[in-house]
Amino acid sequence: MNVELFIPCFIDQLYPDTAFNTVKLLQKAGCEVGYNPNQTCCGQPAYNAGFWDEAKKIGLKFLSDFSDDCYIVSPSASCTGMIKNGYDDLFTNSIEHNRCRSVQSNIYELSDFLVNVLKKDYFGAELVGTAVYHDSCSALRECKIKDEPRQLLGQVGGLEILPMRDQETCCGFGGTFAVKFEGISAAMAEQKVQHAMTVKADYIISTDSSCLLQLQAYIDKHQLPIKTKHIADVLTAGWANI
Structure with a gap:
């Protein structure tokens, strides 16, 4: 199975080992992991602070950085939740509406993906x-x-x-x-x-x-x-x- 990896700012800057361990875990689960190095933020900090125009600009980049027909996995429920829920406020009934819905349906937090999509829970840890x-x-x-x-x-x-x-x-x-x-x-x-x-x-x-x-x-x-x-x-x- 091919998956795209989304590494949030927090992990990228402060916990890079967690990002690498996520890759290892997905590979052990049988996934082919792709990573777009141009990815940045999901827009959550701006969104939560009330700067929705700025958040939408960042969100547009996110939607263009990831496929709308491939699983996207992230070791962060916070950023996954932003995309699944916050993007409703930013992109509903916009020109990006359909693409946003596709990405929302394809993105999973890591544990959710392992258990509910791959149906695996044992990794020899x-x-x-x-x-x-x-x-x-x-x-x-x-x-x-x-x-x-x-x-x-x-x-x-x-x-x-x-x-x-x-x-x-x-x-x-x-x-x-x-x-x-x-x-x-x-x-x-x-x-x-x-x-x-x-x-x-x-x-x-x-x-x-x-x-x-x-x-x-x-x-x-x-x-x-x-x-x-x-x-x-x-x-x-x-x-x-x-």
């Missing part, structure tokens, strides 16, 4: 320890992803997934929210990390690097004995030992 899974707002509410990441993580050797309090509560990032409302944002991150530590988790795992950056910042500031990991990094963990 090994990560010894305990973890909690953080439902990002975009994954849960925009992409309707809940069971898929847990199904994948349940197949990781040595890893125990623990329930925690307020499982589906926001981490406090929310893009510009973290800047405009720093105090509230920091308190929400503290709450999420403390809930994970209460159940003695070694890791906090999520589909979204933006959430993980928010939580890791709190962890680093307070030098806490817990780490964050993107699900793509977990599903490729331990491969060198196999």
Whole structure:
């Protein structure tokens, strides 16, 4: 199966290893992965800030950078949710309407694609320890992803997934929210990390690097004995030992 890879700005600039692990994971799943190096942003920051004209310009570039007849896979529910939902506001009843609908129907967040399209959940990963899974707002509410990441993580050797309090509560990032409302944002991150530590988790795992950056910042500031990991990094963990 041929797929096109969409790597969001956050991962491109801050977590490139997650991007490479996504490629490895898709290849192991039997996909031929294509990557257009001209791709940039999906337009979400401008859209969320209310600059819809600017967001539409970026969105037009996105629509031209990707095929409308091929699966598009991204290791980010946030950006996938923007395209699936935010683009309705930008392109409905426009000249790009039909192309937009085709791209929207073809783009998938990574865990959603692996489980629901490829029908695969075991990749030989090994990560010894305990973890909690953080439902990002975009994954849960925009992409309707809940069971898929847990199904994948349940197949990781040595890893125990623990329930925690307020499982589906926001981490406090929310893009510009973290800047405009720093105090509230920091308190929400503290709450999420403390809930994970209460159940003695070694890791906090999520589909979204933006959430993980928010939580890791709190962890680093307070030098806490817990780490964050993107699900793509977990599903490729331990491969060198196999």
